[in-house]
Amino acid sequence: MERLRQTPSQTVGPFFAYSLTAQQYGYPYDSIVHHALLGPATPGEHIYITGRVLDGQGAPVPDAVVELWQANAQGQYRTAPINPRDDDGSEFTGFGRVGTGTQAGAVFRFETIKPGAIGPGQAPHINVTLFMRGSLHGLRTRLYFEDEAAANGQDELLNAVPSERRATLLARCVAGGGLPGYHLDIHLQGAEETVFFDV
Amino acid sequence: MDLVNFDVQPPHLYPPYKSTILRSPTRPLLPVRELIKDLSVPVFGESVLQQFDNDLTKNARVNGEPIGERIKVAGRVLDEAGRPQPNVLLEIWQANAAGRYVHRSEVHDAPLDPNFLGGGRVLTDREGRYSFYTIKPGAYPWGNHHNAWRPNHIHFSVLGHQLAHRLVTQMYFPGDPLFEFDPIYQSVPAHARELLVAKFRMDWTDPEFALAYEFNIVLGGRHQILFE
Numbered sequence: 281m282e283r284l285r286q287t288p289s290q291t292v293g294p295f296f297a298y299s300l301t302a303q304q305y306g307y308p309y310d311s312i313v314h315h316a317l318l319g320p321a322t323p324g325e326h327i328y329i330t331g332r333v334l335d336g337q338g339a340p341v342p343d344a345v346v347e348l349w350q351a352n353a354q355g356q357y358r359t360a361p362i363n364p365r366d367d368d369g370s371e372f373t374g375f376g377r378v379g380t381g382t383q384a385g386a387v388f389r390f391e392t393i394k395p396g397a398i399g400p401g402q403a404p405h406i407n408v409t410l411f412m413r414g415s416l417h418g419l420r421t422r423l424y425f426e427d428e429a430a431a432n433g434q435d436e437l438l439n440a441v442p443s444e445r446r447a448t449l450l451a452r453c454v455a456g457g458g459l460p461g462y463h464l465d466i467h468l469q470g471a472e473e474t475v476f477f478d479v
Numbered sequence: 480m481d482l483v484n485f486d487v488q489p490p491h492l493y494p495p496y497k498s499t500i501l502r503s504p505t506r507p508l509l510p511v512r513e514l515i516k517d518l519s520v521p522v523f524g525e526s527v528l529q530q531f532d533n534d535l536t537k538n539a540r541v542n543g544e545p546i547g548e549r550i551k552v553a554g555r556v557l558d559e560a561g562r563p564q565p566n567v568l569l570e571i572w573q574a575n576a577a578g579r580y581v582h583r584s585e586v587h588d589a590p591l592d593p594n595f596l597g598g599g600r601v602l603t604d605r606e607g608r609y610s611f612y613t614i615k616p617g618a619y620p621w622g623n624h625h626n627a628w629r630p631n632h633i634h635f636s637v638l639g640h641q642l643a644h645r646l647v648t649q650m651y652f653p654g655d656p657l658f659e660f661d662p663i664y665q666s667v668p669a670h671a672r673e674l675l676v677a678k679f680r681m682d683w684t685d686p687e688f689a690l691a692y693e694f695n696i697v698l699g700g701r702h703q704i705l706f707e
Contacts, residue, residue, distance in 0.1 A: 286674075299596075374521065469504065
C-alpha cells in the first residue's frame, strides 16, 4: 500500500510566544491553555511543578515552550474536547503549555494535580513535550515523581530506561509555594542528559 | 520495507543551524512507541476558536487593513495512510509583510503593522480540511551566520490525535531564492524539502481578493511505519 510521506518537522523558532502563549507573555491575543491544568474544585492532590530546560553548557533556555499532558487523579486521560470558552475553569484539562521566557531563571511553572496510575505497570507520570529554537524536532519525555518509588520500580517504560539514566526523569520534592511541589530540570546534553523518546 | 518516512525528517544535530549544537540530544532516543502507541492527546472543541481566528487579516485590526499581499492558505491534514484527520487544531504564526514579528525579542528594524498580529488558529473539518486568510510574510535577516535571511514562511503547530502526531513545522512558498541559503530549510533531506513548500493554486484564488496556496500536512511518528 502506498504511504504518504510525512511532513518534515521544523523548529518552533524563538518568536512563538505571541501566538502559542500570548496571555502569559502579555500579547494582545488569547491562549487556549495555560500553566494551570486544573480549577479550584478539581478532585485530587493539587501540586505545582517547576523546572528548567538546560543546554549543553548548563545555561537555562529562555525561549522554550513546554507542554504537559497527563491523567487525572483517577488515572484517566481527558477524552472530552477542551472548550476553553465554555468551561468555567473548574474542569481538569490535563493539558498545559507555558513558555520559559517570563520567570526569573527561565523556570517553567505549572499547577496541576498528581496524576493517578493509568493501569498496572504504570507509575504516576506526566508526558512532557518541548519545542525551542535550535530544536528541529519536538522532544518528548516523561516526568515521574521521586516519592513514588514503589510504583516507579514497577513502571514498564521506566524499566526500559537504562538504570543509570532513570534519575533524569524523576522530579524531586520541593518545599514552599503553598502546595506540594516538584522540580525537574531537563538537560538537553551532558552527563545528566534527559532521556528523550522516539515515538 | 519502505523507510522513506523516516528519511524525510531532519536530524537533531545540524551544525549549519548553529542553535542545534548545544540544544540537540547527543544520545539515541529511547524507542517507546510500543509502550505508548495508544496514548491519545488533547482534543479541542469549536469554542477554542474566536470569530476571526482563521483570518489573520482581520483578527488584529486597529484602524484599517493590514499592509501586504492578502493570501489564502488551505489544505488537508492526513495520516500516512491518507486518512483525513478531523478536528485537528492548527496554530499559525508568522512575520508581517515587511519581515517583522510582533515579538519583544525581535531586533529586525522593519516596520511593525498596527493592524497585523500574525497569529491565528483553525480546526480541520470532518474531511481534514482547513483554510485561513493571511498576509504573505516577508523575508528577514537572522543571526545564524553572515547575511543569513529566512525564506518567507508560516509556522504551523499541529495537535493531532496521537502523541506521535504532535508536530511543529514551517510552510514555505514556491520558488523562493533563499532556499539554498537557509540551514533550517536545508536541514531536511533534499528529496523531502518539497513537502514543506506550498503549491500555488490559481484555481483556489478568490477573484479580485486573494491568491491561494495549498499546503497539505501528513502526520506520523518518526518510526511509525515500522510498527504497522
